[in-house]
Amino acid sequence: MKPFTTHRGIAAPLLRDNIDTDQIIPSREMKTVGKTGLSEGLFAGWRYLTPNARDLNPDFILNKPAFQNATILVACANFGCGSSREHAVWALAEYGIRAVIAESFGSIFRANAIRNGVLPVSLPRASIARLATDLQDSAQPPQIEIDLNKCVLLMNSESEAVIMSFQLADAEREMLLNGFDPVDLTQTHSAKIEDFIRDHRIKRPWIYKDEI
Amino acid sequence: MTPSSTLFDKLWQEHCIQSDASGEDLLLIDRILLHERTGAVALEALREKGREVKTPAHVFCTMDHIVSNRPGRTRNEARTPGGDVFISSTRESAARSGVTLIDIDDARQGIVHVMAPELGIVQPGVSIVCPDSHTCSLGAFGALAWGIGSSAAEHALATQTLKQKKPANMRVTLKGGLHPGVYAKDIVLALIAQIGAGAAANHAVEFTGGGVRQMSMEGRMTLCNMAVEFAAFTALIAPDEKTFEYLAGREFAPTGAQLDDALSWWRDLASDEEAVFDKNITLDTDALAPQISWGVSPEQSGGIDQTLPFIADLPAEKRKAAENALAYMELQPGQRLLGEAVDGAFIGSCTNGRIEDLRAAAYILKGNQVSPDVKAICVPGSQAVKRQAEAEGVAEIFKQAGFEWGEPGCGYCFYAGGDTFAPGARVVSSTNRNFEGRQGPGVRTHLCSPATVAASAIEGVIADPREAGGVRPV
Numbered sequence: 001m002k003p004f005t006t007h008r009g010i011a012a013p014l015l016r017d018n019i020d021t022d023q024i025i026p027s028r029e030m031k032t033v034g035k036t037g038l039s040e041g042l043f044a045g046w047r048y049l050t051p052n053a054r055d056l057n058p059d060f061i062l063n064k065p066a067f068q069n070a071t072i073l074v075a076c077a078n079f080g081c082g083s084s085r086e087h088a089v090w091a092l093a094e095y096g097i098r099a100v101i102a103e104s105f106g107s108i109f110r111a112n113a114i115r116n117g118v119l120p121v122s123l124p125r126a127s128i129a130r131l132a133t134d135l136q137d138s139a140q141p142p143q144i145e146i147d148l149n150k151c152v153l154l155m156n157s158e159s160e161a162v163i164m165s166f167q168l169a170d171a172e173r174e175m176l177l178n179g180f181d182p183v184d185l186t187q188t189h190s191a192k193i194e195d196f197i198r199d200h201r202i203k204r205p206w207i208y209k210d211e212i
Numbered sequence: 213m214t215p216s217s218t219l220f221d222k223l224w225q226e227h228c229i230q231s232d233a234s235g236e237d238l239l240l241i242d243r244i245l246l247h248e249r250t251g252a253v254a255l256e257a258l259r260e261k262g263r264e265v266k267t268p269a270h271v272f273c274t275m276d277h278i279v280s281n282r283p284g285r286t287r288n289e290a291r292t293p294g295g296d297v298f299i300s301s302t303r304e305s306a307a308r309s310g311v312t313l314i315d316i317d318d319a320r321q322g323i324v325h326v327m328a329p330e331l332g333i334v335q336p337g338v339s340i341v342c343p344d345s346h347t348c349s350l351g352a353f354g355a356l357a358w359g360i361g362s363s364a365a366e367h368a369l370a371t372q373t374l375k376q377k378k379p380a381n382m383r384v385t386l387k388g389g390l391h392p393g394v395y396a397k398d399i400v401l402a403l404i405a406q407i408g409a410g411a412a413a414n415h416a417v418e419f420t421g422g423g424v425r426q427m428s429m430e431g432r433m434t435l436c437n438m439a440v441e442f443a444a445f446t447a448l449i450a451p452d453e454k455t456f457e458y459l460a461g462r463e464f465a466p467t468g469a470q471l472d473d474a475l476s477w478w479r480d481l482a483s484d485e486e487a488v489f490d491k492n493i494t495l496d497t498d499a500l501a502p503q504i505s506w507g508v509s510p511e512q513s514g515g516i517d518q519t520l521p522f523i524a525d526l527p528a529e530k531r532k533a534a535e536n537a538l539a540y541m542e543l544q545p546g547q548r549l550l551g552e553a554v555d556g557a558f559i560g561s562c563t564n565g566r567i568e569d570l571r572a573a574a575y576i577l578k579g580n581q582v583s584p585d586v587k588a589i590c591v592p593g594s595q596a597v598k599r600q601a602e603a604e605g606v607a608e609i610f611k612q613a614g615f616e617w618g619e620p621g622c623g624y625c626f627y628a629g630g631d632t633f634a635p636g637a638r639v640v641s642s643t644n645r646n647f648e649g650r651q652g653p654g655v656r657t658h659l660c661s662p663a664t665v666a667a668s669a670i671e672g673v674i675a676d677p678r679e680a681g682g683v684r685p686v
Contacts (some may be wrong), residue, residue, distance in 0.1 A: 027380035028629040051653035086361035112361035170234030206466035
């Protein structure tokens with residue numbers, strides 16, 4: 001996993017509630033038994049004019065000249081709701097998105113993002129609105145700088161600097177900062193896991209029926 | 213445990229190996245379910261890293277997501293381009309890793325959340341995960357069941373554990389009865405419309421109340437299935453005699469002396485009376501009409517006899533989304549949905565593809581014909597449901613009425629490049645999601661109960677099942 005420490009990039013406002021993973025990557029775009037080759041399908045239903053061609057929709061935010069190199073998305077509530085497909089995060093990461101700033105996230109999407117080095121930043125609705133206003137109004141969209149060590153983001157708009165802090169659980173932050181493999185981390189506790197399973201087997205033997 | 217624990221607290225505690233300083237818990241996972249869409253990715257990724265499945269006997273893999281629904285389908289037949297590769301790759305990965313594979317031609321094959329209860333893989337009190345968001349359906353058995361991504365599935369396969377921060381508790385109490393023509397699907401759509409698609413974020417939801425006790429296991433699964441549509445971590449229902457009766461004699465359910473031990477634990481699985489929930493919602497079902505969605509989020513739903521929202525009446529933050537939704541759905545604010553012409557009708561999916569759903573639709577379809585303008589399809593949720601429907605004459609009623617009768621799978625629910633309706637088609641559907649393009653590019657999905665689908669298919673317009681020649685009592 002690619003570690004996330006600090007990142008500075010263009011932020012694109014995609015201001016909708018309930019952006020589901022079907023919109024992030026439609027199922028027809030998940031063509032291979034792997035985690036790559038998915039960025040073409042990112043937001044395919046909105047990004048292209050017709051479902052099976054690649055003619056760009058000029059009205060979609062990521063196709064606008066100012067936002068073509070966006071690496072941060074700003075959205076509203078419940079981003080990534082719907083299907084558990086991790087392809088949504090793989091597509092975002094492959095496209096180059098390093099962070100999504102939203103009011104809230106679908107819980108499976110959020111967990112998937114952290115496991116793949118994409119930072120989910122939760123901010124109150126008013127803060128999202130504040131960021132969005134500057135992003136939309138500016139001729140040159142301001143870049144957002146995110147520092148995960150300090151859990152703050154910084155945006156220099158035309159008139160003033162906006163600084164916002166956000167929260168992330170320590171374990172999630174550690175995983176992102178260090179690019180840890182969660183399986184390796186868990187396996188450092190394997191003795192404790194084995195002890196727990198031994199006890200659990202004695203208490204609930206019918207759960208292990210198929211092994212006896 | 214304190215004497216005021218919720219059922220969710222108890223199940224969590226039962227599986228918690230350790231807590232770390234940041235508040236994440238390491239949980240033991242008793243059962244892992246996989247399917248060919250995301251399971252193959254997880255098994256393959258595990259192999260690439262030189263890891264093995266820790267406890268293959270606890271892992272069950274089915275073929276449901278991209279298999280063809282065509283009657284008489286062949287062993288590798290998919291309706292999605294390249295789908296045969298997902299199928300064959302899953303077959304190879306499953307064989308190599310030693311997990312139980314329920315293949316396309318297996319008599320037990322079915323949609324993962326339909327098949328797992330039928331085989332007794334899910335039981336009260338077990339922790340069970342699947343890389344599929346509707347795994348919360350299985351909480352209907354009093355199991356700790358939740359949907360995960362493929363990387364989390366790799367973790368569970370390799371370690372038999374998952375790390376998770378414990379969500380808060382939310383109780384949804386169903387007050388009142390179930391009335392003819394109104395089903396679990398209507399109740400949960402009304403709930404989501406009332407509280408919003410993000411309402412249960414970071415919460416585990418327990419459904420309680422007389423309405424729940426009255427429901428069959430099928431109805432309870434439908435209720436829990438839709439919990440992810442209001443952002444719940446999972447849903448659960450305390451098990452009761454209906455649950456135990458349902459599981460009796462199923463292939464992977466306990467038997468003999470072990471069953472007695474299991475039952476004595478299962479009977480204690482309930483929230484304490486004094487348990488405090490972080491959020492409480494009560495829904496009175498007595499006055500509820502059949503529900504139908506009008507927009508592109510399940511929260512955009514309402515009574516079938518209501519008019520669509522006047523945009524100006526909505527709270528400011530909901531207006532833009534409603535405008536977008538009505539534009540996509542080609543509907544006008546203020547109009548009625550009743551009488552709106554439909555092009556397609558679908559009954560199936562992990563939400564409403566069980567025998568009880570098919571019976572409810574058949575009760576309305578019997579002796580009637582689907583409108584010639586409607587493409588109507590029924591895909592039973594599993595081979596067992598299909599066999600039962602054929603044995604009871606339910607299948608014959610569907611076919612006589614003009615429904616296509618497919619092979620079990622998820623295809624029509626989420627369009628994978630194959631089975632679909634025409635772009636722009638208006639479809640009444642017993643599935644769970646009305647997202648833009650969910651059932652195919654441009655398709656307009658109206659979520660509703662199987663009874664409403666059946667009534668609308670006959671009339672050729674959105675129709676109230678209570679007026680369609682009577683409805684089978686629930």
